[in-house]
Amino acid sequence: KASAEDIAQELIKLYAQRKGTKGFAFGKDTVWQQEFEDAFPYEETADQLMAIQDIKADMERQQPMDRLLCGDVGFGKTEVAIRAAFKAVMGGKQVAVLVPTTVLAQQHYQTFEERFRNFGPTVDVINRFRSAKEQKDTLARTAAGRVDILIGTHAILNQKKVQFKDLGLLIVDEEQRFGVKQKE
Numbered sequence: 001k002a003s004a005e006d007i008a009q010e011l012i013k014l015y016a017q018r019k020g021t022k023g024f025a026f027g028k029d030t031v032w033q034q035e036f037e038d039a040f041p042y043e044e045t046a047d048q049l050m051a052i053q054d055i056k057a058d059m060e061r062q063q064p065m066d067r068l069l070c071g072d073v074g075f076g077k078t079e080v081a082i083r084a085a086f087k088a089v090m091g092g093k094q095v096a097v098l099v100p101t102t103v104l105a106q107q108h109y110q111t112f113e114e115r116f117r118n119f120g121p122t123v124d125v126i127n128r129f130r131s132a133k134e135q136k137d138t139l140a141r142t143a144a145g146r147v148d149i150l151i152g153t154h155a156i157l158n159q160k161k162v163q164f165k166d167l168g169l170l171i172v173d174e175e176q177r178f179g180v181k182q183k184e
Contacts, residue, residue, distance in 0.1 A: 124151070
């Protein structure tokens with residue numbers, strides 16, 4: 001009970017601090033954003049289009065964004081995240097995609113890599129399928145700003161090992177699998 005109260009107090013302070021903090025306001029969509037979105041091979045649902053519009057509007061405000069997107073499997077949440085990631089990268093920022101399992105990290109890596117293939121952003125992944133040498137190289141390139149989108153499990157929260165040059169967006173997939181403190 002005492003521990004829960006301590007976490008609650010920390011969260012209250014954090015949210016109060018966040019409320020008074022100015023965030024980075026991303027610019028309006030560019031021609032590149034439209035070309036990227038037009039390359040989506042499926043037809044978007046009305047809910048997807050509304051979520052995309054709302055998230056982009058949030059990203060264009062100076063208030064730090066904190067948005068929850070819910071939907072069943074197969075309803076296009078990943079494409080919504082991909083479009084937000086593209087907007088962030090076009091705004092000169094890096095993106096971290098936090099997932100609960102190694103398998104999901106690998107799946108997202110393949111999906112993001114495929115979707116960004118013809119558009120320039122560099123996508124990489126940190127997971128146990130990568131050798132120590134590959135992970136070290138990925139972390140060095142991330143710190144230098146040469147990785148635009150880094151996908152990984154809770155290991156990417158290790159601020160001593162994982163450094164971003166200019167992180168602008170954190171996407172948390174399946175957030176219910178992370179603890180309150182990890183998410184914040």
